[in-house]
Amino acid sequence: MQCVYIAVFCLLALSIQTGAGLRCWSCASSSDRHCGDPFNKTFFHLRDCDSDRSPQTYNRLTTPVCKKLKQLSNEQEVIERTCVWNKETACAPSSVHTSVKDVFCETCAEDGCNSAERFASATLMVLLPTFLWALAAKFL
Ligand SMILES: *[C@@H]1O[C@H](CO)[C@@H](O)[C@H](O)[C@H]1NC(C)=O
Secondary structure (H helix, E strand, O other): OHHHHHHHHHHHHHHHHOOOOOEEOOEEOOOOHHHOOOOOHHHOOOEEHHHHOOOOOOOOOOOOEEEEEEEEEOOEEEEEEEEEOOHHHHOOOOOOOOOEEEEEEEEEOOOOHHHOOOOOHHHHHHHHHHHHHHHHHHHO
16 A cells, blocks of 8 residues: 555656656747648757746746747748747737737647647646546555
8 A cells, every 4th residue: 555655646746747857849930931830840859948048037936838829920820839938928919010910829848749739738737647646546
């Protein structure tokens, strides 16, 4: 019984920890058309979010997330993939230009998760600890 407790605790600790050392795709279709959809990973490398955390964005209280933004700029689709450090403001309207319209914006917290059309990982992050507790309850 003791070892089940320990195993569940370790798995929970791991599932909470995943924000650390996050790596995201970082590119913009305006400067590289391969950054658009469908995303072709062979042209890019995952970027370690902590390595491009600048003094301005540095804040120990925030955990990086990956972001994918799709905008219409002068009728042209522009896709941007980046690391961001504030999940709450990540998808706030950034532009006052009426020629730029946000079409789609989403954040996620798993390595390379901003490659997809839509993300499913946020759901998994909520369900995983729940699942582990359910599993523990069954064994204890
Ligand atoms: C990505 O690009 C490479 C090189 O052009 C190509 O060989 C590969 O099939 C492409 N992959 C996808 C998923 O489109």
